[in-house]
Every structure is written in structure tokens, then in C-alpha cells.
Amino acid sequence: MPDILEDADRHCAKTGARLTPLRRRVLELVARSGAPVKAYDLLSQIDRSSTSAKPPTVYRALDFLIEAGLVHRVEALNAFVACPQAGHGHAAVLYVCESCANVTEVQGARPGQENKPPGFTVKRSVIEHYGLCVDCPKP
Ligand SMILES: [Zn+2]
Ligand SMILES: [Zn+2]
DSSP states (O other): OHHHHHHHHHHHHHHTTTOHHHHHHHHHHHHHHOOOOHHHHHHSSSSSTGGGGOOHHHHHHHHHHHHTTTTTETTTTTTEEEESSSEEEEEEEEEEEETOEEEEEOOOOTTTTTTTTOOOOOOOEEEEEEEETTTSOOO
């Protein structure tokens, strides 16, 4: 997944966000897994001997990546997926397979913007749809 990392570098250079080596490493692990990743899976994959990779640091790196629009949190699975389009700036629409936990992201319109309360500033939105993916047998 070199593209996701290159996109992330470009996106961060543009926005002035600082993609530290640990943040980059966390993003790389999420992107490479090809499936939603749990925080503890990330922790076990990151070199624990490194003092910069203590759990709180890894959670902060995830928070940064979510805030920067590079990673989305899949609430239903309490897991993380890399965004295929860094910082797309509108809602992420995720289709979550309840059978195999495969998650597909499609670029949505701007749901949530239309009916928002007056004066409310939307920073990020994630819409999750649940069902069965094309590879899973239908009941
Ligand atoms: Zn996205
Ligand atoms: Zn499936």
C-alpha cells in the first residue's frame, strides 16, 4: 500500500500536519492489513522495545490519523481502516459485512451537512451500513 503512505505524506505536507515516524508506521500497519485492525493488534505489531511505541502513544497516533482523515474508525467493530482517499473532507461511508467483517469505503456526498443544527461545525462524519458483502453467502 505505498500509495496510501505517499498520499498521506502529500496530504500532511499540504495541511501542515506532522506525520511522525510512529504515526506513519501505524498508518502503514492499518493500510497493509487490508481488513479492519484493532488497536491491540497494532500494539502487538509495533516494536514494543521502542519507548516511543507505548500504548498511549499508539492511541494518540490513531487519534491523529483519524483527525487528519487518514484513518476511519469502524464503530461497530471497534477497529480501524485506512482511508483510500486521504483527507477527502466529507463523510466516510462504510459498508460493513456482518459475516466476514470486510469493510468497503465509498465516497459519499455530504450526508449530515444538510440537517445539522444551526452553528454546528461538522469536523468529520462516518456513516456505517451493515449487511453482507458480495463474497458472503446470503441466508
Ligand atoms: Zn475515507
Ligand atoms: Zn462478507
